[in-house]
Amino acid sequence: MKIASVVAAFITSLAPSAFAQDIDREPGSGIPAVKYQYGMEVDISKVLHRTDNSKKVGVVPVNVVYEDSKGEIHKIQFLEWGNGPHNV
Template sequence: MKIASVVSALITSLAPMAFAQDVVKEPGREIPTEEYHYGMQLDIDKVLHRTDNSEKVGMVPAYLVYLDHDGAPHRVRFLEWGGKASHA
């Protein structure tokens, strides 16, 4: 049980470095990727895309692309557990 906690903490701490340069390009502009942190306030009016991790196993990166109430696009990256159970 402790090993899983250590691995999870390690993955969480290294993930921002691995994806630091992610940018979504939209016609005429670029949308930088923001790293989600606990308690972060998101002004979501309309969700445009969310990563489907239902077939992945373990801790995996996920992305949420949305429009805020002013119509500005945002992209947030976070980690989540995949939806598929591993068979050990």
């Protein structure tokens, strides 16, 4: 029983570092996000990455990493309704 507790504690201690590595692999993780404001002109040629909010509920932040018409990479953040289960 004590061995199981030690193993569980060890695995739990590794979780934050594994999560941090996943964030670093997200495209555009080193680019600061610009908060979108109504009426702001955005030159999007190609979307490279978008936050997946398919399982979130309510108003949630979205980050979009995109390439503009000049080939430069940008990140923009805005709010949207999550698409998760609405009968919660």
